Amino acid sequence: LKRASSRFESSNKNPSTMSTDSKYFGSNTKRGEIHELQEELNHQREDKRKEAVKKVIAAMTVGKDVSMLFTDVLNCIQTNNLELKKLVYLYVINHAKMQPERAILAVNTFQKDAVDPNPLIRALAIRTMGCIRVDKVTEYLCEPLRTCLKDKDPYVRKTAAICVAKLYDMSPELVESQGFLDNLTNLLSDSNPTVVANAVAALTEIDEISGKPVFNITSANQSKLTAALNECTEWGQVFILTALSRYTPEDSKEAEMIAERVTPRLNHANSAVVLAAVKVLMMYMEQIKSQETVKNLCKKMAPPLVTLLTTKEPEIQYVALRNINLIVQRRPSILAHEMRVFFIKYNDPIYVKMEKLEIMIMLSSEKNIVQVLTEFKEAASEVDVEFIRRAVRAIGRCAIKIESAAERCIQVLLELIQTGVNYVVQEAIVVIKDIFRKYPNKYESIIATLCANLNTLDEPEAKASMIWIVGEYAERIENADELLASFLEGFSDENTQVQLQLLTAIVKLFLKRPKDTQDMVQQVLNLATQETDNPDLRDRGYVYWRLLSTDPEAAKAVVLGEKPLISDTTTRLEENLLEELIGNISTLASVFHKPPQSFISKLKDSAPKKQKKKKETIDNESLLPQEDLSPSVPRGAQGVDDLLGGLNLGETPQPRSTGGSGIDDLFGLGTPSTPAPEQKQIVLQAQQGHGLQVAAVFSRNNGQIFLDLNFANHSQAPIGGLAIQFNLNSFGLVPSQPQIQGVMPGQNVDVSLVCGILPDRVKPGLPIRNVAEVAIKLNIMGADQVVYFAMPIPLHVLFIENGQMARDEYLGMWKGIQQEKFIDFNSALRTSDEIQRKLEQNRIYYVAKRTVQNQEFLYFSARLAKPDNTIMLMELAVGGQACRLCTKSQVTDLLVPFEQSIAYLLSRP
Numbered sequence: 001l002k003r004a005s006s007r008f009e010s011s012n013k014n015p016s017t018m019s020t021d022s023k024y025f026g027s028n029t030k031r032g033e034i035h036e037l038q039e040e041l042n043h044q045r046e047d048k049r050k051e052a053v054k055k056v057i058a059a060m061t062v063g064k065d066v067s068m069l070f071t072d073v074l075n076c077i078q079t080n081n082l083e084l085k086k087l088v089y090l091y092v093i094n095h096a097k098m099q100p101e102r103a104i105l106a107v108n109t110f111q112k113d114a115v116d117p118n119p120l121i122r123a124l125a126i127r128t129m130g131c132i133r134v135d136k137v138t139e140y141l142c143e144p145l146r147t148c149l150k151d152k153d154p155y156v157r158k159t160a161a162i163c164v165a166k167l168y169d170m171s172p173e174l175v176e177s178q179g180f181l182d183n184l185t186n187l188l189s190d191s192n193p194t195v196v197a198n199a200v201a202a203l204t205e206i207d208e209i210s211g212k213p214v215f216n217i218t219s220a221n222q223s224k225l226t227a228a229l230n231e232c233t234e235w236g237q238v239f240i241l242t243a244l245s246r247y248t249p250e251d252s253k254e255a256e257m258i259a260e261r262v263t264p265r266l267n268h269a270n271s272a273v274v275l276a277a278v279k280v281l282m283m284y285m286e287q288i289k290s291q292e293t294v295k296n297l298c299k300k301m302a303p304p305l306v307t308l309l310t311t312k313e314p315e316i317q318y319v320a321l322r323n324i325n326l327i328v329q330r331r332p333s334i335l336a337h338e339m340r341v342f343f344i345k346y347n348d349p350i351y352v353k354m355e356k357l358e359i360m361i362m363l364s365s366e367k368n369i370v371q372v373l374t375e376f377k378e379a380a381s382e383v384d385v386e387f388i389r390r391a392v393r394a395i396g397r398c399a400i401k402i403e404s405a406a407e408r409c410i411q412v413l414l415e416l417i418q419t420g421v422n423y424v425v426q427e428a429i430v431v432i433k434d435i436f437r438k439y440p441n442k443y444e445s446i447i448a449t450l451c452a453n454l455n456t457l458d459e460p461e462a463k464a465s466m467i468w469i470v471g472e473y474a475e476r477i478e479n480a481d482e483l484l485a486s487f488l489e490g491f492s493d494e495n496t497q498v499q500l501q502l503l504t505a506i507v508k509l510f511l512k513r514p515k516d517t518q519d520m521v522q523q524v525l526n527l528a529t530q531e532t533d534n535p536d537l538r539d540r541g542y543v544y545w546r547l548l549s550t551d552p553e554a555a556k557a558v559v560l561g562e563k564p565l566i567s568d569t570t571t572r573l574e575e576n577l578l579e580e581l582i583g584n585i586s587t588l589a590s591v592f593h594k595p596p597q598s599f600i601s602k603l604k605d606s607a608p609k610k611q612k613k614k615k616e617t618i619d620n621e622s623l624l625p626q627e628d629l630s631p632s633v634p635r636g637a638q639g640v641d642d643l644l645g646g647l648n649l650g651e652t653p654q655p656r657s658t659g660g661s662g663i664d665d666l667f668g669l670g671t672p673s674t675p676a677p678e679q680k681q682i683v684l685q686a687q688q689g690h691g692l693q694v695a696a697v698f699s700r701n702n703g704q705i706f707l708d709l710n711f712a713n714h715s716q717a718p719i720g721g722l723a724i725q726f727n728l729n730s731f732g733l734v735p736s737q738p739q740i741q742g743v744m745p746g747q748n749v750d751v752s753l754v755c756g757i758l759p760d761r762v763k764p765g766l767p768i769r770n771v772a773e774v775a776i777k778l779n780i781m782g783a784d785q786v787v788y789f790a791m792p793i794p795l796h797v798l799f800i801e802n803g804q805m806a807r808d809e810y811l812g813m814w815k816g817i818q819q820e821k822f823i824d825f826n827s828a829l830r831t832s833d834e835i836q837r838k839l840e841q842n843r844i845y846y847v848a849k850r851t852v853q854n855q856e857f858l859y860f861s862a863r864l865a866k867p868d869n870t871i872m873l874m875e876l877a878v879g880g881q882a883c884r885l886c887t888k889s890q891v892t893d894l895l896v897p898f899e900q901s902i903a904y905l906l907s908r909p
Contacts, residue, residue, distance in 0.1 A: 034066075034068065034069065037052055037055060037056060037066075037069060037072075038069065038072050040052035040055075041053065041056070041069065041072040041073060041075070041076060042072060042075065046079065046081060046084065049076050049079075049084065050081065050083065050084045050087070053073060053076055053084060053087045053088060053091070054087065056069055056073060056091060057087055057090060057091060060091065060094060060095075066095075067095055067098055067099065070091075070095055070099050070102050071102060071105075073088055073091050073092075074088070074092065074102065074105055074106055076088050077089075077092075077106060077109045078109065082118075082120060082121065082124075085113075085121065085124065086124065089124060089125075089128040092106055092128065092132065093128060093131045093132055096132045096133075096134050096137065097132075097133060097134060100134040100135075100136055100137075103132060103134055103136070103137055104136055104137065107137060107140045109125075110125050110128065110129050110137075110140070110144065111125075111140065111143075111144055113125035114126055114129075114144035114147065114148060115144075115147070119151070119153035119155050119156050120155070122148060122151065122153070122156045123148075123153075123155050123156045123159040123160075125144070126141075126144055126145060126148045126156070126159055126160055126163050127159050127162075127163060129141045129144065129145075129163070130145075130162070130163035130166040130167060131166065133170055135170075135171075138167065138170055138171060138174070141163075141167060142174070142178050145160055145163055145164065145167065145180065146178070146180070146183065148160035148163075149161070149164070149180070149183045149184070149187070150183070154190070154191075154192035154194060154195050157187065157190065157192070157195045158192070158194050158195045158197075158198040159198075161184060161187055161195065161198040161199045161201075161202045162198055162201065162202055164180045164181075164183070164184050164202050164206075165201070165202035165203075165205040165206055167180070168180075168205075168206045168209065168210075169209060172209075172210065175206075181203075181206070181214060184199055184202055184203055184206075185199075185203070185221075187199035188200065188203075188221045188224055188225065189221060189224050193227075193228035193229075193230075193231035193232035193236065194232050194233060194236060196224065196225065196228040196232065196236075196240070197228060197232040197233065197235075197236025197237070197239050197240055198236070200215075200225065200236075200239045200240050200243050201236075201239040203215035203243075204239060204242065204243060211855060215243065217243060217244070217246070217247040219250060219254065222244065222247055222258065225240050225243065225244060226240075226244070226258060226261040226262070228240060229241070229261065229262070229265065230264075234268065234269075234270040234272070234273050235272075237265060237268070237270075237273050237276070238270075238272050238273055238276045238586075241262065241265065241273070241276035241277055241279070241280050242276055242279075242586075244258065244262065244280050245276070245279045245280045245283050245583060246583075248287070249284065249287050251287075252287060252288050252289040252290065255284045255287035255288050256288055256290065256293055258280070258284060259280070259281055259284045259285075259288065259293075259297060262277050262280045262281060262284075263277070263281070263297070263300055265277035266278070266300060266301065266303075266304040267304065271308055271311070271316055271319075271320070272586060274304045274305075274307075274308065275308075275320075275323055275585055275586035276585075276586050277304075278301060278304070278305070278323070278327070278585060278586075279582070279583070279584075279585035279586055281297055281301060282327065282330065282331070282582050282585065283582065283583060285297060285298075285331070295333075298331060298333055298334045301327075301334050302334055302335055302337075302338055305320065305324055305327070305334070305335065305338075306335075306338055306341050308320035309321070309324075309341050309342075310341075314348065314349045314351075314352050317348075317352050318349075318351055318352055318355060318591075319591055321352065321355040321356065321359065322355060322590060322591045322593070323585050323586065323590045323591075324359060325355065325358060325359055325362070325593075326573075326578065326581050326582055326585065326590055326593070327582075327585075328359055328362045328363060329362065329572075329573060329578055330578060330582055332362060332363060335359075335363060336363060336365070339360065339363055339368050339371065339372065340371075342356045342359050342360050342363070343356070343360075343375050344356055344357075344375065344378075344379050344382075350384055350386075350387060353379075353382075353384075353387055354387065354390060357376075357379070357387075357390055357391060357394050360372055360375065360376075360394070361394050361397050361398060361401070364398050364401065364402065364405075365402065366402060366404055366405065369398065369402055369405040369408065370408070372398065373395065373398065373405075373408060373409065373412050376391050376392075376394050376395050376398075376412070377395075377412050377415070377416070379391035379394075380392055380395075380416055380424060385423055388423065388424060388427075389423065389427045392413070392416060392424060392427040392428055392431060393427060393430075393431055395409050395412055395413055395416075395431065396409065396413070396430075396431030396432070396434055396435055399431075399435050399438070400434060400435065400438045400566065400567075403439070406435060406438075406439055406442075406443075407443070409435070410432070410435065410443055410446060413428045413431060413432060414428075414446060414449060416428050417429075417449065417450075417453060420456075422456055422458075423459075425453050425456055425457075425462075426456075426457055426458075426459050426461075426462035427462070429450055429453070429457070429462050429465050429466050429469075430461055430462055430465045432446070432450065432465075432469075433465035433466075433468055433469055434566060436469060436472065437563070437565065437566050438565055438566050440563075440565075444473055444476055447469060447473055447476065447477060450466065450469060451470070451477065451483065454466060454483060454486070460494070460495035460497045460498050461497065463487070463494070463495075463498045463501075464495075464497045464498050464500075464501040467484065467487060467498065467501045467502050467505045468501055468504075468505065470483050470484060470505055470509075471484070471501075471504060471505025471506070471508040471509060472505075472508065474505075474508055474509040474512050474513065475512045475513070480509055480513075481509060481513070481516055481517055481520060484502065484505055484506055484509060484520070485520060487502050488502065488506070488520065488523065488524060488527075491524070491527050492527065492531060492532070496534055496536070496537060499528070499532070499534070499537050500536065500537055500540060502524065503524055503525075503528050503537065503540060503541060503544065504540070504544075504559070506520055506521055506524045507521060507524075507544050507548070507555075507559055508559055508560060509521075510548070511552070511555060511556050511559060511560055512560075521548070524541075525541050525544065525545050528540065528541030529541040529542055529545065530716075533685065533686055533687040533714075535682075535686075535693070535714075538714065542746075544559070547559075573593065577595065580595050581593060581595070584596060588600075597824075597882045678697040678698070678699050678708070678794075679697065680695035680696055680697045680708060680709075680710050681695060681696070681697060681791075682694070682695045683695065683696045683774075683789045683790075683791045684776075684787060684789045686712070686714035686715070688787060688789075689776075689778075689787045690715065690719075690778065690780055690785050690787065691713060691714050691715025691716075691717070691719065691780065692711060692712070692713060692714075692715070692719050692743070692776075692778055692780075692787070693711075693712040693713075693714055694709060694710070694711060694712075694776065694789070695709070695710040695712070696708065696709050696710070696791055698755075698772075698791075698793055698794055698797045699752075699797060700796075700797040700798075700799075700842075700843075703800075703801055704754055704755075705733070705754070705755040705756075705757075705797055705798065706752045706753060706754060706755060707724075707735050707752070707753045707755050708750070708751075708752045708753075709738070709750070709751050709752070709753065710748060710749070710750050711738075711740075711743045711748070711749045711751070712743075712747075712748045712749075713743040713744060713745050713746065713747050713748075714746075715745060715780065716745055717745065717780055717781050718742050718743065718744050718745065718780075719742060719743045719778050719779070719780050720742030720743070720778070720779050720780075721742075721777065721778055721779030721784065722738050722740060722742075722743075722776065722777070722778055723737055723738075723776070723777040723778075724737065724738060724753065724774065724775070724776050724777075725774070725775045725777075726761070726772050726773065726774055726775075727763075727772075727773035727774075727775070728761055728762070728763040729761070729762070729763055729769075729771070729772055729773065729793075730762065730763055730768040730769055730770070731757060731762065731770075731793065731798055731864070731865075732757045732758045732759055732760075732761040732762040733755050733756075733757060733761070733772060733793065734755065734756050734757070734758050734761050735753045735754075735755050736753045736754045736755070736756075737753070738751045738753060757865050767893050768891060768893035768894060769893075770792060770793045770794070770795055770894075770897040771790050771791070771792055771793065772790065772791055772792075772793050773788070773790050774788065774789055774790065774791060775787070775788050776788075776789075794900075794901055794904070795864075795872075795894065795897045795898055795900070795901040796842040796843070796844065796862075796901040796902075796904075796905060798864050798865070799842065799843035799844060799862040799863060799864065799872075800843065800863050800864070800865050801843055802863065803843050803844065803845050803861055803862040803863035803871075804845040804847075804861065805845070805847055805861040805871070807847060807848050810847045810848070810859065810861055810873065813871065813873060813888075814859075814873055814875075814888060817873070817888040817889070817890065819888070819892055820886050820887065820888050821886070821887050821888075821895045821896070821899060822884060822885065822886050823884075823885045823887075823899045823903065824882065824883070824884050824885075825882075825883055825885070825903040825906070825907065826882060826883070826907065827878075827882075827883045827906040827907065828906065828907055828908060829906055832849065832856050832858055832878055835858065835876065835878065835906060836858065838905060838906065839860055839902075839905065839906075842901075842905055843862060844860045844861075844862045844872075844874075844902070844905075845860060845861055845862065846858070846859075846860055847859040847860060847861055855877060855878070856877075856878045857875055857876070857877055857878075858875070858876045858878060859873075859874070859875055859876075860873075860874050860876070861873055861874075862874075862898075864894075870889060870890065870891050870894065871889065871890070872887065872888075872889050872894065872898050873887065873888040873889060874886065874887045874888070874898070874902065875887075876902075883906065885899060885902055885903070887899055887902075
């Protein structure tokens with residue numbers, strides 16, 4: 001509507017009438033208004049018809065329904081008045097999709113206007129036809145478009161170039177078959193720079209939509225592009241510069257020549273042009289061998305980047321800073337002498353301040369560290385608490401980065417501690433701990449100052465850092481035992497991070513001063529192993545306890561061993577990611593610091609539509625169906641009671657053996673390759689399980705489903721009488737019973753239970769859920785207890801071994817199911833062979849493969865025994881690490897679990 005309104009306003013050439021046009025928007029709908037408009041639209045006087053069309057456009061702009069006037073407005077199209085013609089064309093564009101049959105009536109006028117002597121009318125006609133997204137109108141667009149692409153007037157040619165991109169979005173096959181791409185490529189050599197820029201914009205758009213290399217810059221046409229840079233509009237320059245950034249020069253000399261032509265764009269007033277030029281230079285400097293040339297280019301890039309930071313708009317400053325962050329990571333020398341421009345201003349928004357802080361850390365060096373530390377110290381007196389913390393942490397990062405400046409950084413941190421501001425003191429202690437880790441046994445003289453602020457600490461990270469310092473340097477702190485004892489008093493109330501650090505620090509103290517701290521270490525070990533439910537803390541306590549009781553020397557080697565030094569953390573991005581983001585400078589990717597495919601899928605709109613229109617060309621590869629190895633139903637499971645009833649369970653088959661048997665198993669010849677074992681996840685914490693912790697995962701082997709369990713007894717009494725039962729579930733899963741006598745205190749027992757599928761255990765009438773609701777009966781100290789938990793059932797463990805489908809059967813079912821789901825994810829497997837092998841290990845069987853526009857599409861099928869022998873279909877578009885998955889099934893509730901299973905399997909190497 002905004003666009004309609006703006007076009008309506010722009011159609012009035014006389015500025016004095018602009019204010020009077022507002023009258024068309026002020027009136028409310030009146031009775032009989034449509035009839036009056038019909039009469040005015042058919043008036044003999046042209047000025048009356050023009051006024052009527054203006055009223056119609058105004059009504060359309062504010063949301064009124066004027067579609068019934070389509071024929072009457074269309075009758076006004078036969079006119080020589082350019083203003084009236086624009087208004088009618090605007091109306092047709094907005095209503096043609098609702099009345100495509102009537103829109104055909106305007107085709108003759110479009111074709112006539114496309115050869116009008118007036119170039120403005122020719123361009124208007126071809127632009128309007130390109131904007132009408134009606135297939136029947138598109139058929140008549142080809143000949144006028146071909147004529148306009150070769151028109152003698154550059155205004156018409158530039159309009160036609162954009163029209164090709166619009167037509168390609170509607171009908172790619174039509175554009176390719178009519179040869180419009182070749183015509184568009186020829187326009188790259190046009191004498192008019194605006195035409196060249198529009199041709200580049202159209203080819204770039206088509207290149208992104210198609211997913212195949214349509215726009216190829218060569219040495220011949222790159223010179224045309226660089227020549228057009230000086231004369232085209234600013235947005236045309238952005239298009240051309242973006243295209244040049246994707247071109248790989250043949251040699252260093254060509255790269256220098258293009259860089260020389262691009263360099264003047266650095267002085268442009270438009271920030272988009274400046275950043276686009278910076279992107280080209282950053283890419284080409286990798287190709288230039290002359291270090292002197294690279295050095296000169298770096299000098300020329302600095303002033304425009306600084307200028308971007310002097311703008312009044314903080315949003316532009318932020319975008320510039322995010323891009324500068326990438327540039328500095330690659331070439332810090334560009335802005336090495338411009339440190340002052342990144343100093344914090346009192347009125348900068350917080351997001352600008354944070355980004356400046358990061359860049360100052362990256363640019364810090366021995367030469368400028370004094371002024372940088374002064375700026376950080378001043379920033380630590382700001383109002384925003386989070387920014388102050390970042391400023392204090394920045395001082396520590398500089399100390400870790402620049403060894404010669406570490407002592408000066410320590411001094412600044414001590415001055416901040418003297419201020420007595422609570423959060424400043426705590427953040428400084430965290431930072432100093434990292435400095436101690438980087439430079440051990442070098443700055444211990446400040447420990448006394450840190451200990452003096454011990455009572456002010458109330459944040460877990462600061463407490464943990466201080467405890468680490470006391471434990472690490474316990475032999476140099478006379479009252480280390482008293483300091484740690486003060487924390488030990490409230491051990492159970494502390495955060496887990498503090499508890500873990502306190503446990504380790506007291507063990508360190510004991511190993512360094514065993515005579516004075518025996519009671520303390522005994523107390524902390526008892527607290528860690530008996531008074532806590534946290535498994536990490538308890539496990540560490542048991543490790544220390546056993547080390548100390550069996551081999552104190554080994555304990556010293558483990559606990560007091562030399563630790564690796566931490567490294568500088570200012571460069572945050574991986575080299576490959578940084579390279580990709582440099583190529584996307586001046587786009588959203590450079591602001592988010594994420595690759596474009598992570599937040600924008602180019603396949604989202606284009607690929608699914610195009611692949612349906614392509615011929616179904618499937619190769620001759622296929623797999624023979626294998627024997628049905630569906631799992632057997634365990635005996636005794638027929639009479640299983642409901643979960644909410646009793647747990648009176650009969651005998652069931654024995655759990656599977658985890659060991660191999662026979663020489664075939666020894667050499668891996670007995671069975672085909674199987675996927676790596678699944679990792680068990682904790683599904684029941686000891687606190688909820690009366691001391692019994694349960695970790696579990698579903699798996700499948702040799703045609704049978706298994707529930708792999710780990711029982712861990714964290715109580716002080718034996719646990720026995722274990723029995724397990726599933727509630728009614730969507731797949732009819734029923735477990736066998738664990739054949740174990742009991743679990744002793746501190747003992748871990750692994751067991752695998754065969755799971756069968758019983759039709760009468762399927763939960764009827766509710767949406768399908770891939771969740772098992774589990775009840776476990778146990779006996780502890782003579783009392784029976786029942787505990788409950790729920791755990792996910794990965795869909796791939798339910799797929800049966802005869803899930804293959806013939807190509808024709810697959811294709812017929814694929815076409816017959818309309819509902820589909822899409823998901824994008826990153827795969828750890830890069831080739832189609834690896835993906836096929838991985839999926840077939842999990843009974844997801846390959847059907848066919850086809851290649852469309854240099855992209856592979858793999859087709860797979862899988863079957864579920866329940867519900868009702870369901871078939872799952874999938875199409876996987878493979879493109880390096882990024883994959884796009886399309887799934888179909890008669891049972892739509894299973895599509896999301898199916899997607900999750902595929903993404904999980906392919907994300908594991």
